[in-house]
Amino acid sequence: MSSWQPGATREVLEARARLLADIRQFFADRAVLEVETPLLCQAGVTDPALEPLCVDVKAGDSRYLQTSPEYAMKRLLAAGSGDIFQISKAFRADELGRRHNPEYTLLEWYRLGFDHHELLREVAELLSQLLRINSWEVWPWHALFENILSINPDQVTEGELAQCASSALGQPLPELDRNGVLDLLMSHVIEPAIACRGMVFIVDYPASQAALARCFERDGQSLGARFECYVDGIELANGYWEAGDNRELRHRFEADNGIRRQRGQQERPVDERFLAAMAAGLPDCAGVALGVDRVLMCQRGLDDLDSTLAFSWSRA
């Protein structure tokens, strides 16, 4: 029988309470409305890299614990909520490790009329206050690959990319598609390399990794208006200049389910309420999700999420 004791010390619990209060103050100062949306919904996300936890409500009726409050919050935006934020639990099956807990606390917010660069600055302001950091770097995704790996990720062939990854890791690679190899390089080479650079924003992802960000053209390249924020090599936030075209979104969801079929994963129902809201019209906005437990980890200089949580997955 494992210990009944919490993983976080009393001091860390106090720091968590203060962190939540500081976040609420930050948004109160900016007149951003705090909202709550359901954790158990009739649809989940189609993203092949995210597996939701399902709850059997009664026979024949199961609901999805939300992997993020994104869809419900965007329905509020479409309904005219204006700027909103939420601090809620989010759930992701099988994501368990030093920096992952299947149940975790997410801060998500949306700003009307912002693009991803403006929202990025607001993320930097919030984190500067919370983590007492006073500078940050902004790196285009492509430039980071060129700088750290000396490759142009658009021009290398799939074979050259795999060659680069296998020599950087010094081991044979698992079977991966192009995006998979890019993910491998990001998590195994680039994240450790930026760990010494404090707060780093990566912007302008390739369109194939745009997720729900809108895409734009630059120098003949199609890019996703997306950013990620890292502090000491730890990913803290992911933001988009939001794509609101319901036809384009439906197309992406169906492509996700196509990948799921190919990989033998279960297909997921498309969230029709969300798409109906997008058809009604998402106001021009940017949004971001930020892992609160990880911020606490950075703030207290802790090494794993277990020591930021009262009861992590194995203790819950």
Add this chain to the structure above:
Amino acid sequence: MANYSTNEFKSGLKVMLDGEPCSILENEFVKPGKGQAFNRVRMRNLKTGRVWERTFKSGESLEGADVMDYSLEYSYTDGEFFYFMDPDSFEQHAAEISSVGDTQKWLKEQEKYDVTLYNGSPISVTAPNFIELEIIETDPGLKGDTAQGGSKPATLTTGAVVRVPLFISQGEIVRVDTRSGEYVSRASRS
């Protein structure tokens, strides 16, 4: 053997990789913001002792390895094999020199060793942390030098050579730490 998925990998689990039995040391889950999740796994090749680092896509699986650890008594060697006996079943297991490795110099009859069997055959033999052995050869002891200073080589019955204090003489039993190969203390003849 059963298959184990990356989320079941934990320290001590025995799996097959590239046809070799391995023991998992560490398993770290990594996932970039959006995209493919990976498990970075460190494991020890049980045949060579080498540590391998390998990255798997989360959810991939490996076949379990038929590897078991037993506590067996060393019996004797015929020059080619080293024979170990299960003290309960009296079953004999013959280990090749390559699987005994450096432990050879700590092999003492009737002493118990941790023997790892892979598909029923020994692939590694680990000595107990401390073992008591007789000195068969060393320079004569120096009287009056019982407390401090100086050491000299001493050859033990197993052929191992350890450094012992100057006051220790031939024929005495000494206690040795097999991990470092260092003398620990005098031991009484039991």
